[in-house]
Amino acid sequence: MDAPDPTASAPVDLLVTGAELVVTMDDDRRELAGGWVACRDGFVAAVGSASDATPDAARVVRADGCLVTPGLVNTHHHIYQNLTRAYLPATASTLFDWLTTLYPRWALLDEEASYLSAWVGLAELAMGGCTTSTDHLYVHPAGGGDLLAAEIEAARDLGMRFHPTRGSMSLSRKDGGLPPDSVVQDDDTILAASEEAVARHHDRAPGAMVRVALAPCSPFSVTPDLMRRTAELAERLDVRLHTHLAEDPDEDRFCLDRFGRRPIEHFEDCGWGSDRAWVAHCIYPNEAEVARMGGWGTGVAHCPSSNMMIGGGGIAPVAEYRAAGVPVGLGCDGSASTDCASLWLEARGALLLGRQRGGPTSCTARDALEIGTRGSAACLGRLGELGVLAPGAASDLVAWRLDGLAFAGALTDPVEALLRCGPTRAHHTIVAGRPVIEDGELRATGVGDILARHRLAAARLQGVDL
Numbered sequence: 001m002d003a004p005d006p007t008a009s010a011p012v013d014l015l016v017t018g019a020e021l022v023v024t025m026d027d028d029r030r031e032l033a034g035g036w037v038a039c040r041d042g043f044v045a046a047v048g049s050a051s052d053a054t055p056d057a058a059r060v061v062r063a064d065g066c067l068v069t070p071g072l073v074n075t076h077h078h079i080y081q082n083l084t085r086a087y088l089p090a091t092a093s094t095l096f097d098w099l100t101t102l103y104p105r106w107a108l109l110d111e112e113a114s115y116l117s118a119w120v121g122l123a124e125l126a127m128g129g130c131t132t133s134t135d136h137l138y139v140h141p142a143g144g145g146d147l148l149a150a151e152i153e154a155a156r157d158l159g160m161r162f163h164p165t166r167g168s169m170s171l172s173r174k175d176g177g178l179p180p181d182s183v184v185q186d187d188d189t190i191l192a193a194s195e196e197a198v199a200r201h202h203d204r205a206p207g208a209m210v211r212v213a214l215a216p217c218s219p220f221s222v223t224p225d226l227m228r229r230t231a232e233l234a235e236r237l238d239v240r241l242h243t244h245l246a247e248d249p250d251e252d253r254f255c256l257d258r259f260g261r262r263p264i265e266h267f268e269d270c271g272w273g274s275d276r277a278w279v280a281h282c283i284y285p286n287e288a289e290v291a292r293m294g295g296w297g298t299g300v301a302h303c304p305s306s307n308m309m310i311g312g313g314g315i316a317p318v319a320e321y322r323a324a325g326v327p328v329g330l331g332c333d334g335s336a337s338t339d340c341a342s343l344w345l346e347a348r349g350a351l352l353l354g355r356q357r358g359g360p361t362s363c364t365a366r367d368a369l370e371i372g373t374r375g376s377a378a379c380l381g382r383l384g385e386l387g388v389l390a391p392g393a394a395s396d397l398v399a400w401r402l403d404g405l406a407f408a409g410a411l412t413d414p415v416e417a418l419l420r421c422g423p424t425r426a427h428h429t430i431v432a433g434r435p436v437i438e439d440g441e442l443r444a445t446g447v448g449d450i451l452a453r454h455r456l457a458a459a460r461l462q463g464v465d466l
């Protein structure tokens with residue numbers, strides 16, 4: 001897509017109008033009563049309030065009674081894990097036990113399973129108000145085919161903006177790591193596949209629908225050498241870096257035993273302390289490490305449901321991170337955590353956990369919404385382009401209905417109402433000016449067929465007879 005021409009006078013492609021309130025999340029945090037958003041060529045052409053004249057539009061979508069926000073941006077997920085949701089043999093496990101139970105199941109992934117899981121996962125995300133999602137796909141079994149290309153195809157078929165990461169694992173059990181041999185690759189194979197994935201799929205243009213990042217899985221599943229070489233490759237290719245970090249007390253013990261350093265020290269030692277990287281979870285930093293993260297500008301994907309599901313009381317210190325200048329985004333994580341991919345739910349979780357940790361004045365609905373929009377966009381290196389509704393930004397937005405039983409009586413602040421009431425889901429989800437969800441329904445057809453095929457693929461992975 002070309003950059004927008006703000007002086008163009010032709011009718012816009014799409015006008016979303018009649019909202020109760022448009023929350024722009026722009027640099028001035030403007031909120032426009034009775035507002036509207038005009039979209040042209042995939043970008044926001046203009047925004048306005050009830051007193052501003054609306055432009056002519058080829059198509060009008062009504063948002064009466066709705067709160068309109070920028071589309072939510074998902075900064076951490078493992079979409080393929082929806083093939084093993086709520087897998088009973090691992091539901092009462094620690095993180096490490098959960099992983100070792102499921103690695104052999106994920107070794108059965110193939111292109112069909114990757115496509116189906118991405119289609120289901122991204123459609124589910126759109127229902128929850130997400131317009132851009134990343135995916136951390138770190139299992140690439142031998143003979144499984146091109147899993148990354150398969151999930152990118154699903155995102156294209158649905159019209160979702162997608163930031164898949166070429167994940168990797170190289171430290172198997174025989175070398176002192178956690179995963180079995182069946183799901184790891186050697187460092188050279190991983191680096192060659194990473195470079196090829198960027199060459200094939202990474203779009204650097206403004207408004208890009210697909211961007212690829214590089215993502216060794218975690219300190220306990222990749223070699224330090226792979227971490228270092230991946231950071232060098234990302235620098236050379238000018239793409240972003242992603243990994244799990246400081247997710248669990250077992251990880252602290254693993255890193256101290258094996259590397260003689262805490263996870264964030266190990267991360268720094270591998271050359272990752274930079275604003276090119278964003279990391280998932282980061283629940284267990286000490287005070288000095290929070291400050292170092294802020295100095296680097298390394299982002300954190302906060303995954304509230306995951307914090308609670310992993311358990312043990314750990315909550316990412318979001319307020320401290322933000323005060324230290326760490327970009328904090330929102331993530332739903334894979335089925336290790338929630339088995340539910342709703343960023344509305346995660347934004348509500350961020351609000352609740354923020355208050356649980358810091359008291360009633362420490363986190364508002366606007367804070368949580370900012371994390372899921374601007375904060376997430378910063379994690380992906382696209383602040384100003386995603387997560388805001390301002391001329392020139394991508395025209396990704398969500399209209400949320402504020403009526404019905406769940407919102408009755410909420411009269412004084414639609415933003416607080418959005419995250420305190422509910423449960424709810426998106427009324428319209430618009431990506432690059434095109435509805436993916438309209439009037440609460442998925443626009444793509446064939447859901448029944450996809451679900452039937454997904455059920456078969458899930459049964460094959462889980463070894464379940466249907």
Ligand SMILES: [Zn+2]
Pocket residue numbers: 076077078136244280333334
């Ligand atoms: Zn994860």
